[in-house]
Amino acid sequence: MNRFENKVAIVTGGASGIGAAVCRRIVAEGGKVAVADVSGDRAEVLAKELGPAGFAVQFDAAEASSIEKMVEATVQHFGRLDVLHNNAADVSAPIQMGDTTAVDIDIAIWDRVMQVNLRGYLLGCKYAIPHIIRSGGGSIVNTASGAGARGDLVRIAYGVSKGAIYTLTKYVAAQYAHQGVRCNAVAPGLVMTPALEGSPPGMMEILKRHTLLEFGKPEDIAALVTFLASGEAAYITGQVYGIDGGLLMHNPMHADLKDYMEQAAAAHAAA
Numbered sequence: 001m002n003r004f005e006n007k008v009a010i011v012t013g014g015a016s017g018i019g020a021a022v023c024r025r026i027v028a029e030g031g032k033v034a035v036a037d038v039s040g041d042r043a044e045v046l047a048k049e050l051g052p053a054g055f056a057v058q059f060d061a062a063e064a065s066s067i068e069k070m071v072e073a074t075v076q077h078f079g080r081l082d083v084l085h086n087n088a089a090d091v092s093a094p095i096q097m098g099d100t101t102a103v104d105i106d107i108a109i110w111d112r113v114m115q116v117n118l119r120g121y122l123l124g125c126k127y128a129i130p131h132i133i134r135s136g137g138g139s140i141v142n143t144a145s146g147a148g149a150r151g152d153l154v155r156i157a158y159g160v161s162k163g164a165i166y167t168l169t170k171y172v173a174a175q176y177a178h179q180g181v182r183c184n185a186v187a188p189g190l191v192m193t194p195a196l197e198g199s200p201p202g203m204m205e206i207l208k209r210h211t212l213l214e215f216g217k218p219e220d221i222a223a224l225v226t227f228l229a230s231g232e233a234a235y236i237t238g239q240v241y242g243i244d245g246g247l248l249m250h251n252p253m254h255a256d257l258k259d260y261m262e263q264a265a266a267a268h269a270a271a
Contacts, residue, residue, distance in 0.1 A: 003230040004031025007138075008078040010071065011035060012061060012124060013088035015042035017193045018143065021222035022085055027053045029226065031083075034074040038088070061088040061120035062112070071127040081131040082138035083229045086121040089143070089158075091195060099155045110157045117161035118168070125172050129181055137180020139229045142169050143221075144187040146244045162187075166240050173238030182237040184228045189244020191216040209255040212246030 004026050011026070013019040015037035023033045023046060032053045037043040040058030047054035055077050059070040075081050090112060098109040121142055132138040147155065148162030165185055172183040190196060190207055192215050199207075208215070224243050227233055242248060251257065 002030035003226070003232065004029045004083075007031045007082040008074065008080050008135075009033045009083035009085060009229065010057075010074050010081065010124075010128065011085045011087060012059070012070075012120070013037060013143075014085075015039055015046050018188065018191065018218045018221045018225075019085070019087045020046055021218035022087070022225050023050065023054070025219075025222045025226045026083070026229075027051075029230075032078050034070070034077070036070050036074075036088075061090075061116045064123050067120065067123040068127045071124075071131065075131050080135045081128060082135050084124055084128040084132070084138075084140045085143070085225055085229065086124045086140065087143040088116065088120060090116040096155070096158075099157045101154065102156055105156060113157035113161050117158065118164050121165060121168060125168075125183075129172075129176055132181050133176075133179050138182075139233070140172060140181065140183040141225050141228050142183070142185040143225075144169070144185040144240055146187050146189045146242060146248050148187065149242075149248060169240060170238045177237055182228075182233070184233070184236060184238065185240040186221060186224050186228070187240055187242045187244065188221050189216060189242070189247040191218060191221060193218065210247060211244075212250065212254075214245065216243065216245055 009026050009031055011019050011022050011033055014023050014035040023035050026033045027050045034055045034057050035043040035047045036057040036059050038060060040056065043056035043058060047056035057070045057073055060066040095109060095112060098106055099113060125140060142165050144165040145162035147159040148166055152159055169183050169185040190211055221243055224241060228236065
């Protein structure tokens, strides 16, 4: 397929994980992509791998001027913009360790998460949409999270920021549909990244018990992102798609009930 032939995309947080998988998929389908990341070195490595279709941009998702320059540099380099994938997030260890509960969180941690995860997405839309309109229309895909659709014991700032992305997506879709800009979001569940692999002992086993399918791979998320960004999704806007292996669709007691029924069946068979 060449769904992105003659199309240009920006992928923020594009140098690793889901973002890198999206970049590779877009280029494999004929597109050109700006690999935008806080790590310029990592962005350069991936852009070199992608060849002439890749362009590395170092940027800071917490700074409005940096986001604006990222968009302008991409348009100057490739001549147009058709797709924005807002995917950057601050998942550094100090932020994750400090993102706790409503009472205990340091407000500086809260502000930093909102600045990068939410304000950064808004600014991406702000600066990208005029260029997308000039190119004849296109697509924005935001990375939300299942954490935005449920409560949890920790990471209150992350969850609230991702929940707000659900609403941001709908507002952007409503405001720019008539100018040819679609906006959707994906809400990944557990994806095999270095962060997940580095979970404390026993944590992955707990998470696995409540996931109906295997843990996802970055390529699984990239498949949905690129579908929503492509012309195949031309009649879809303002939607948030869960892609979590069934984590949030079942009875919250599913894993325990499954064990109970299996034990009961085994006891009945032995009787």
